[in-house]
Amino acid sequence: MVERDFETQLERMFAQAAPMPDADEFTARVEKRLRRDWRVRTLVIGVAGVAGGAVAVSQSLGLGLGHRAQAVAVSSTSAFNNLYDQAAAQGGALLQGGAGVGMFWIASALMIVAAIVGATRALDES
Amino acid sequence: MGASYKDGRIVGLHDVELAQLAAAGGRREFGELVRRHSSAVRALLRRMGAQASTADDIAQDAFLQAYERIAEFRGEGTFVSWVRRIAARLYLKRRKKDAQLVLEAELREPEQAPAYADNAGRIDLDEALKVLSAPERLCVSLCYGAGLSHSEVAETLNTPLGTVKSHVKRGLDKLRERMAPQGGDQTGSRAHG
Numbered sequence: 001m002v003e004r005d006f007e008t009q010l011e012r013m014f015a016q017a018a019p020m021p022d023a024d025e026f027t028a029r030v031e032k033r034l035r036r037d038w039r040v041r042t043l044v045i046g047v048a049g050v051a052g053g054a055v056a057v058s059q060s061l062g063l064g065l066g067h068r069a070q071a072v073a074v075s076s077t078s079a080f081n082n083l084y085d086q087a088a089a090q091g092g093a094l095l096q097g098g099a100g101v102g103m104f105w106i107a108s109a110l111m112i113v114a115a116i117v118g119a120t121r122a123l124d125e126s
Numbered sequence: 127m128g129a130s131y132k133d134g135r136i137v138g139l140h141d142v143e144l145a146q147l148a149a150a151g152g153r154r155e156f157g158e159l160v161r162r163h164s165s166a167v168r169a170l171l172r173r174m175g176a177q178a179s180t181a182d183d184i185a186q187d188a189f190l191q192a193y194e195r196i197a198e199f200r201g202e203g204t205f206v207s208w209v210r211r212i213a214a215r216l217y218l219k220r221r222k223k224d225a226q227l228v229l230e231a232e233l234r235e236p237e238q239a240p241a242y243a244d245n246a247g248r249i250d251l252d253e254a255l256k257v258l259s260a261p262e263r264l265c266v267s268l269c270y271g272a273g274l275s276h277s278e279v280a281e282t283l284n285t286p287l288g289t290v291k292s293h294v295k296r297g298l299d300k301l302r303e304r305m306a307p308q309g310g311d312q313t314g315s316r317a318h319g
Contacts (some may be wrong), residue, residue, distance in 0.1 A: 010301065026186075
């Protein structure tokens, strides 16, 4: 019993610690590292996303996936077909190169949007 | 949750509530947890035998790791106990080789420095720990400061369980003797305000 009391007392003493004079500086250092780690992570994820997207787009173009997707879309949805024809008829230079080029620009736009969102969040958090 | 801010600090929130907010991405709330408990974590590492700068580095890493794993903290124990365990494991991981050497080293009894007692004759824990050998100090701090079991300490240090138990027992005996209330006439103790 006495032994247990002493051990409890010891645990309590270990739990107690006088506030250190530089506690605020220590906290500031931890918070700074948290912010830095978050920025690095955001940047890495953003770069990885853009790189992955670029690879995916290049692969899609290389395989002619865009043409096949276009064929499926045209045959299954007349609405999409009409919209596409309308855009092409209006002389949309971006889409005149065919479905593959169209997909490329759409994917590029999505990547840019993702990069902007990531950068905005990083700035907000900093 | 009734939080308010005073001098840049968050008041009115329990650690568990702050941890929940931190788990949702609240870095400011986590900063408040660091502010509340950094001294306890740093003190434990120093009591385990780490130099001040090393203790601070490991304490920082422990808090960062705690932030990464904050979703694992469910409020079953106290937040500070949880972080202390993380810190203790980090310290041992980094110094595993040294720690083993310390445990295997021939025990050298530390010098019996004069004990500093408070007005009631009780001795400060940090002063009392100085009478322990390095292995005793490490094992006692891990068990009673970080809350690890004897088995966990033995496993972490890759040391026989019996060795850990021996170090703990000898350490406790010395601490008990050292921390017992002392009479005013006893040599080696002097009160300080």
